[in-house]
Amino acid sequence: MKQLPEPFRIKTVEPIRMTTREYRLRKIKEAGYNTFLLRSEDVYIDLLTDSGTSAMSDAQWAALQMGDEAYAGSRNFYDLEATVQNVYGYRYFVPTHQGRAAEHIMSKLLIKPGDYVPGNMYFTTTRLHQELAGGTFVDVIIDEAHDPTSTHPFKGNVDIAKMQKLVDQVGAEKIPYISYETCVNMAGGQPISIANLKELRAFCDRYGIKIMLDNTRTVENAYFIQQREPGYAHKSIKEIVKEICSYTDGCTCSAKKDGLGNIGGFLAMNDEDFYIAAQAEVVVYEGLHTYGGMSGRDMAALAQGIRESVETDDYIRYRVEQVNYLGTLLSEAGVPHVVPHGGHAIFLDARRIVPHIEQDEFPAQALAAAIYVETGVRTMERGIVSSGRDPKTGQNRHPKLELVRMTIPRRVYTESHLRFAAEGVIELFQQPQRVAGLKFVYEPKQLRFFQARFEPVTAVAETVLK
Numbered sequence: 397m398k399q400l401p402e403p404f405r406i407k408t409v410e411p412i413r414m415t416t417r418e419y420r421l422r423k424i425k426e427a428g429y430n431t432f433l434l435r436s437e438d439v440y441i442d443l444l445t446d447s448g449t450s451a452m453s454d455a456q457w458a459a460l461q462m463g464d465e466a467y468a469g470s471r472n473f474y475d476l477e478a479t480v481q482n483v484y485g486y487r488y489f490v491p492t493h494q495g496r497a498a499e500h501i502m503s504k505l506l507i508k509p510g511d512y513v514p515g516n517m518y519f520t521t522t523r524l525h526q527e528l529a530g531g532t533f534v535d536v537i538i539d540e541a542h543d544p545t546s547t548h549p550f551k552g553n554v555d556i557a558k559m560q561k562l563v564d565q566v567g568a569e570k571i572p573y574i575s576y577e578t579c580v581n582m583a584g585g586q587p588i589s590i591a592n593l594k595e596l597r598a599f600c601d602r603y604g605i606k607i608m609l610d611n612t613r614t615v616e617n618a619y620f621i622q623q624r625e626p627g628y629a630h631k632s633i634k635e636i637v638k639e640i641c642s643y644t645d646g647c648t649c650s651a652k653k654d655g656l657g658n659i660g661g662f663l664a665m666n667d668e669d670f671y672i673a674a675q676a677e678v679v680v681y682e683g684l685h686t687y688g689g690m691s692g693r694d695m696a697a698l699a700q701g702i703r704e705s706v707e708t709d710d711y712i713r714y715r716v717e718q719v720n721y722l723g724t725l726l727s728e729a730g731v732p733h734v735v736p737h738g739g740h741a742i743f744l745d746a747r748r749i750v751p752h753i754e755q756d757e758f759p760a761q762a763l764a765a766a767i768y769v770e771t772g773v774r775t776m777e778r779g780i781v782s783s784g785r786d787p788k789t790g791q792n793r794h795p796k797l798e799l800v801r802m803t804i805p806r807r808v809y810t811e812s813h814l815r816f817a818a819e820g821v822i823e824l825f826q827q828p829q830r831v832a833g834l835k836f837v838y839e840p841k842q843l844r845f846f847q848a849r850f851e852p853v854t855a856v857a858e859t860v861l862k
């Protein structure tokens with residue numbers, strides 16, 4: 397396919413600043429070798445996350461001025477509600493301030509202590525809320541998802557045999573729902589197929605298990621379906637998004653990603669009792685059910701963003717193909733990373749880039765720190781640190797995937813920014829001994845990757861990093 401230029405032109409710019417290597421070495425030490433603890437102004441190109449980092453359109457900025465900041469019944473709530481109903485097709489809508497708040501409320505309402513919650517790979521906040529509600533997460537994604545070299549076109553798919561095994565082991569009555577994620581983040585932004593979702597629907601109907609969609613990246617997933625799944629080439633992104641949702645019973649959503657919002661999230665569902673119960677929870681934890689932690693202007697900008705995400709197919713084509721561009725530069729230089737390229741990020745394979753670092757010395761964490769020092773580009777760890785400890789045994793989980801995520805904010809960076817980031821990574825890839833293993837100096841109990849602090853394992857290692 398011919399690469400098309402960005403389907404927008406630039407109207408406002410935000411200056412960014414390059415720093416020296418010496419300065420960055422000092423800053424990463426001060427940040428405990430954790431890129432989450434760096435200050436944004438010390439970062440040149442910020443590929444930490446695609447969450448809430450999108451550039452808004454002129455129509456979104458205009459919408460901010462139309463915020464109705466009434467405590468109750470803001471017109472922006474009704475507009476957002478209608479937009480979610482129209483784009484995703486669910487009957488009921490409950491706003492929250494972001495995705496994890498929706499996960500909290502859903503987990504609290506649907507999971508009983510002792511239940512099992514299968515999912516196509518875990519997501520950090522999703523699994524934590526399942527565990528806090530007394531549930532046990534069970535990974536039912538296909539094996540290919542755990543292999544960064546497998547070129548399966550739909551590595552996000554659920555393995556129905558793994559679902560059957562779980563039902564046989566614990567009984568369907570102990571499985572309230574499956575958490576089904578589009579463009580599975582922890583697998584490398586890997587899509588699900590409609591064929592898999594239909595098969596799962598039939599399976600779940602047989603056992604009375606609900607399908608709750610993690611709707612955070614359904615638009616990106618729809619693009620992969622349009623490109624790869626037989627019968628979908630001539631369907632619009634808007635049609636495919638709605639079709640995906642139609643096979644599910646409801647969703648949680650972080651609207652800070654596909655939704656092009658800087659903040660926001662929601663729960664949506666078709667079941668009226670669940671809706672009423674969720675509204676009752678939202679007033680306890682988020683705010684009234686007509687704002688759920690968002691201001692009127694946030695809801696206005698978000699509604700406009702959700703509409704833009706599916707209005708034409710041009711936006712999402714640009715979005716996913718830009719990620720592919722970064723991945724292609726790395727492929728050409730032989731830098732190991734997860735293939736096929738995902739929808740929101742390129743995931744470097746730290747196991748193969750820094751094979752001299754044992755998993756217990758946090759190779760992906762160390763690589764992300766080194767990338768910052770060498771290039772000023774901020775990335776993040778998705779490996780053993782993100783995976784955390786097993787709540788029952790207290791032991792570190794050892795995921796197969798040990799990755800550094802280079803996440804692309806939407807509509808923010810140009811091709812030359814991405815080329816610069818790729819060139820920096822390629823240079824480091826050629827001198828892997830610059831990267832040294834780490835050990836914890838502070839380990840938070842939950843979601844430790846956000847706030848953990850590290851230091852190099854040995855004094856020798858520290859000189860190497862210098």
Ligand SMILES: *Cc1c(COP(=O)(O)O)cnc(C)c1O
Pocket residue numbers: 447494495496497519521522577581610612649650651652653660661
């Ligand atoms: C970001 C994300 C969440 C959590 O949403 P927040 O808005 O960060 O709270 C849940 N699931 C997936 C797949 C995500 O990427």
